[in-house]
Amino acid sequence: MRIGIDVGGTHTDAVLMDGSAVVAVAKRHTTADVSTGIRGALDDLQRQRPFLTADVDAVMVGTTHFLNALVEADRLARTAAIRLCLPATAALPPFTEWPQHLRDALHASGHLLAGGHEFTGRRISRLDVAGLRRIGERLGQAGVQSIAVSSVFSPVNAEFEEEAADVLGQVLPDVPVSLSYRIGRIGLLERENATIINASLRLLAEEVAAALHGVVRACGITAPLFLSQNDGTVMDVETVQEYPVSTFASGPANSMRGAAMLSGVRDCAVVDFGGTTSDVGMLRAGFPREATSAVEVAGVPTNFRMPDVISIAIGGGSLVRPGPPVRVGPGSVGYRLSRRGLVFGGDVLTATDVAVAAGRADIGDRSLVRHLDEQLVHDALRDMASRHADAVNSMRTAPGEFPVVGVGGGSALLPERLEGVGPVVRPEHYAVANAVGAAIAQVSGEVDRIFTIPPGRRRQTMDEARQEAVDRAVAAGAAPSSVAIIDEDDIPIPYLPGEATRIRVKAVGDLRIARTRAPEGAIP
């Protein structure tokens, strides 16, 4: 059995799954310390469907912790970026285009040094080791807590980034160093940005990993712990401490994959109606449609591959302004819904109160919203429906009707049809689709870099790249027999001699379950 947990801004959801069957679900409010909410949800699972902790094969957690830290510019490490590049790239130093408040939060400092490679792997210039030591010493004195290192064409040749990590490790043994070649793909600025974000989250990642570990172990579960990644696959918690950035936007992929599994609908729009926002994405053949353009995260350009999702500021905790005209959001009481909402005895009119008044949901005390004006309730529901229809319509790429799968606790607020789109389907367990998506996640391995292909060796080079992707998936925890290539592309680089080709391969497989049935595993 597996346990999937989704820690959202408002709710902490958990599911217990036996194969593809959902056997228990729990929904708790997210607590400020996170662990209490998770503990409560795990206890609820145990009460609903008593299970042996030793029967749990894996626990997968999706969390918005890291994204929230970035968006709120809170709990981020003092971070420096060192780029090995000169004389190239000087026009656009690190932190170019970053929002000022984020730079401030990171106490950002960017440094350029000689180094880097050409696309062929040949050195641009030798690594300036003495200069690197000097910078390291200065950063130490300035109290820098985390360092991001990028080098031109490090995905082709990583020797300078590795060497820089060694040098910095000697000068600043306690400061974690994030290397760009392990984090991003070709495209220096976007890869560097992702690396800086990663570096800024390293201290928080240690805390979060320890807290998650602590709460799961406290429940007597010794199964391995994984975190969901942006693409819907998972990474073990030890690795997450080094690469938190790869898990920081897992919500959309989890909810969409969960929606596909729960509804059985493979081509549709998915609306994930949460506590503070509603996210709209598209499923084609069961997989989330990916964004084709560069993805901005908290105002920072990156080149993550993520589902194409638009968010609207409507959620179960959204404030309803009586108008006229009646308008829902963008303000929200967030996780304080359980205290501030009218149905919970609070004093704020929220979208959830409207849903209860209209009979679409049965939460809290219905009598506390009986006094609400019928027209106000009607208008608020209509505002939400029409703005969702607009959002779904803006995602469409073909005319005609298509189904909308509504998931998330707030999807009770959706009508039975979205005007101009199609019917709304709400599958069983819709409220915990994110946690289901986390629980069914697989593991992946990816290769994306420029290969120099000798004449007549294209097929062999592709095979090598495929093998490397498979190896990486296995190293990440996939059962070797289950690994399959799900996506591959080879694009010769224009204007260069034919042998320079960018090859991209992604392999995905099922999690390898190491059954370590502990004898003391009993119902706690």
Add this chain to the structure above:
Amino acid sequence: MDPLTATAHGQAVALGIAGAADGPLSEQLPSGAEFPAAVERLASLGVDAQAVVPLEVGGFNGLAAVAAAAQLSLPVLDADLSGRALPWLDQFSPAYSGVSMLPAVLVDAHGRTMVVGGATHAAAVPDTTAEAGSAADGRYLEEIVRAVVRATGGWVVVSFSVGTLSEVADVVVPHVLLRASRWGRVLAAAQSLSGLQPYLDAEGGRVLGDGHVSAIHRPGVDGGRTGWFTVSASGPLLRVDMQNEFLAVAIDGSMACTTPAVIGVLDARTFLPLRADQIRLAADVVVIALPPSLPRRRDAYVERTGPASFGLDFEAVLP
């Protein structure tokens, strides 16, 4: 600056980067000193730069020349030498306008400057192409630039004079910069295909089709220069031929549009244009065509930039 009414003294200098935009140029970024270095070196060869003209409006180079002009505090001509994106320097307008691209100054990714000199009386440049004059110079420069791109970081700044400003109207493709920025605004604001239609109608352009990418054969994969992809939906089947640029569109097997028309492949949701290397299987796209921007030497332009110039064996078809 409008090239048709330019009367200022001095010369227009063409600026751009030759090489691979996605890959080397997105990793080994320019230092920012390359364009000023090129213009400075040209000045030492007697070129009095008073305006900048982009090599090509298409892709990275349209904006690069605008940025360079700002850096140099020079006006930029509302024009280019190609009317679109083109891969070979000998397809550019000086090569068929009697204007030599030599001497040219190249600056590589390490900041090294190279001068490709013109013919001297002492030793004429050997003409291996059996062509003479500006066409031969264009071919010669093209071969040198390819060699430098291979030997250095994968891209190189190319610059040369296109002649005096008062005569530049005979050389360039006019009014392409403002046209491109107008289309940029239209596409950025587009919400639906029907919203795009009035702008297409106004220029004699059209939607060739839309649907999802059902097959891709990448250019260069089997050694062939030309690749293709197909777009299918409920309607007709589109086949788009491409190298690094989109070159021709056939609808249900009959040729509908070819270079030098502007062929745009747009993301069907955002209406933002995609590059040839960004085409992915199952992506939803819209294919549009716009009539080409034309220079005064219209026939020579269509010949030099038509399907045959890309090694394709069919006649030009313009919308």
